[in-house]
Structure formats: C-alpha cells, structure tokens
Amino acid sequence: MKKWYGASAICINPQGQLLMVLQGKPAEVKTWSVPSGEREEGETFESCCERETKEETGCIVKAKQLVTIKKQVYPELEIEAEVRYFIVELIDGTIKVNDPDQLIIEAKWQPKAVLEELQLSYPEDLIMLKECLEKM
Structure with missing residues (x-):
C-alpha cells in the first residue's frame, strides 16, 4: 500500500473567517x-502547508501550531494517507488562485455560520474546524 503525506492550513482572518x-x-x-x-521530497510538513496555501489561494502564511494528524486508509486506491493540520x-x-494542478476553482474566506451548509471534501473535518474558529 502506498503511503501519502500532506499538510493542511487552518487560516483564520481578523474577521474570524476561514x-x-x-x-x-x-x-x-x-x-x-x-x-x-x-508533501514534496525534502520538505517539512510546515513548509508544505505554507507552499500549498500560496499555490492554492495566493495567501502567504506561516505555520504556527500543529492541531491534529489525520490518518486514513483508502483501500480502493491502495493508499494510506497522513495529513497534518496546522x-x-x-x-x-491577497487571494489569487495559481494552482499548478488546476484543481482549485475558487479561494474564499468563509464565515463559521456557513460551514455546515458547504459540501465539504472531508466532512469529518467539520468539528475540528469549528473548534479552531471558536478558539480564535
């Protein structure tokens, strides 16, 4: 089974939007x-998080604190994934999508109130994201 490693950014603006x-x-x-x-070869999880955020949104961020590590197995894809959320x-x-993979359609600041209405790529993240927003 192939192992896949990645990182995610939890970025909250001064208005409390994600x-x-x-x-x-x-x-x-x-x-x-x-x-x-x-995560690319030789890259830290923190630098992966920062790079991916810039590529996907145009925003420049600095990884500060590890929130959680999510591990999942996708048997149908024969992949074992580990993602670190910072x-x-x-x-x-300044938002400007420049995704080299061309998978990002839009980047946007979302208020906490709409999170439950959005179709999430990873619905299991909802509780953790709401908790992060409440702490800020």
Whole structure:
C-alpha cells in the first residue's frame, strides 16, 4: 500500500473567517476544503502547508501550531494517507488562485455560520474546524 503525506492550513482572518478552496476535477462535483496538498521530497510538513496555501489561494502564511494528524486508509486506491493540520498566521491575505494542478476553482474566506451548509471534501473535518474558529 502506498503511503501519502500532506499538510493542511487552518487560516483564520481578523474577521474570524476561514480560508477555504473550492476544488475538483472538471467532471467531479466541486467541494470545499482548507488549503492542503502533498508533501514534496525534502520538505517539512510546515513548509508544505505554507507552499500549498500560496499555490492554492495566493495567501502567504506561516505555520504556527500543529492541531491534529489525520490518518486514513483508502483501500480502493491502495493508499494510506497522513495529513497534518496546522494553525497558520496570515502574512498576506491577497487571494489569487495559481494552482499548478488546476484543481482549485475558487479561494474564499468563509464565515463559521456557513460551514455546515458547504459540501465539504472531508466532512469529518467539520468539528475540528469549528473548534479552531471558536478558539480564535
């Protein structure tokens, strides 16, 4: 089984909104997620988190605190995934999607009130994301 490692950014602006991306391949249903992606060889999880956020949203962030490590097995894909979620500090909040994978349709600041209404890529993240928003 192939191992996949990645990082995700939990970025909250001064207005208490969460930075999220709408993603999906052309034929797929588009879903919302926090910026995230695969760790490249020689890259730390923190630098992966920062790079992916810039690529997917244009925003510049600094990884500050590890929130959780999510491990999942996808038997149908023969992949074992480990994703580290970081609270990040927003350095520059100018949104400009520049995703090299061309999977990101839109990047947007989402208020906590709409999170439950969004179709999430990873619905299991909802509770953790809401907890992070409440702490800020």
